[in-house]
Amino acid sequence: MNKEVYIIRHCKAEGQEPGASLTKEGMAHAEKLRVFFQGKEVDRIVTSPYKRAIQSIQPLGLEKGVAIEEEIRLEERRLSSEPLTDWLEKLERTYYDMELAYEGGETSRIASERAMSVLEEVLHGEGEIIILVTHGNLMSLILGEFDQSFGFEEWKRLSNPDVYRIKPFRRTVERMWMED
Template sequence: MAKHIYVIRHCEAKGQSPDASLTEQGFQQAEVLTEFFADKKIDRIITSPFLRAIQTIEPLSKRENINVEIDERLSERILSTSDLPDWYEKLLATFTDMELKFEGGESSNEAMERIVNVVEETFKSESEHTIIASHGNIMTLLLKNYNSDVNFQFWTRLSNPDVFQLSVKDHEVTLERIWE
């Protein structure tokens, strides 16, 4: 029996802080996302505690009458607690050196480990069709864990929202982008 996890990057948001809300367009995207999942079976929904991730998945959870589980490990990766004017270059460097970290931040490997733990626990759970709502950087690191070709350029091409399907069958994980 195959198990499926739909990994969603949140819809368009007003900012990067944990309490940043979706934009008006982001709320419309959340409704489109709900329709996108209309023909897919969903057993469970897990989300980042960040407001934009919760708001992304709320319409779907209401329609499907599924309680949303909040998991801190799905929070966006912390690059640094200091202001980094050259954050883009610093982020790129962390995809080359997976152990590199900046003041108060996480290395790519540290961030990857926490989200992979959520996914692996989910694959071992009773749920067959789970949604995980999270963020672009940490989601890219998750996908990189299962496909070494995923890199910084991959991250730059993600959309808001974006959806990937991770499937496991006979201990083999496959991944596919299913959002158009």
Template sequence: MEKEIYIIRHCEAVGQPYEANLTKRGLHQANHLADFYSKIKIDQIISSPFLRAIQSIEPTSNEKKIDIVLDDRLSERMLSSIDLPDWLDKLEATFEDMELKFDGGESSQEATNRAISVIDEIIKSEKKSTIVVTHGNLMSLILKQFNEEFGFENWKKLSNPDIYLLKFKNNEFDCERLWQDC
């Protein structure tokens, strides 16, 4: 059975905390996502429990009358529990060394493993078409799993929101960017 997995990076938000809301522009983007999906058949929606991820997909959920399933494995990756003034350099290093880990943080490999466990469950399920809503770093790590050349520079080019489609058929996959920023 062919599977389509739409991986979405959340819309523009006011910040990084768990409870950060979407901006006014982000709310507009969420409605634009609903328009984007209006003619696409979707069987399920799985989202990070972070508020900005939920708010990003609520209009689509409401229009499609599909409940949003929250999954902690799609949560934002924590690079470190301490403030890292050079966090961007540190993040780049974690794309090169997947096992690199900072104080109280999660390695790229650990984050990849939890995210890919969601993707694996989707592939094994009876659902054909799934929306997965997550965060930029985790989205990049998922995509890197299917295209090892997807790296830090690709992460920097992601928009809020962004959409990539992973298609699986006969144990092969194809990955394509779908979103055109509005």
């Protein structure tokens, strides 16, 4: 199999809640994503059901005539159900302890398994060129499955949007998006 999977982190949004819309800058970046993929075949688009993820890929889906499939397993990882003033420090710990969970949150291992189950399904499904649209933390966990060096510091360097290409059967990861 020669499948390629593009993993996209959504464009800039007005907030973190599931219904948060893209900012004006985020909408402009969604248009840049459309242009970025203009010369590429796209067989499938699977996205987090969060509004910002859907809005990030809608221009491309419309241009390519590819249906946007919503997949709840691509929603952002829940760190905790409680507000955390030191959330960044707590998040960093979860990259070093894959079993660490905070109140009402999920471990990095469980979030990674959830995301990887989607990847496995699309790899054994229709299409050769597949786009997955998700969120930064979940994206970094997926990338870490293919590149062990991808961790907290790499997560911090992700942009909104960001695009990585995975060639799963070769186990290669390549950043494709260059910030403007």
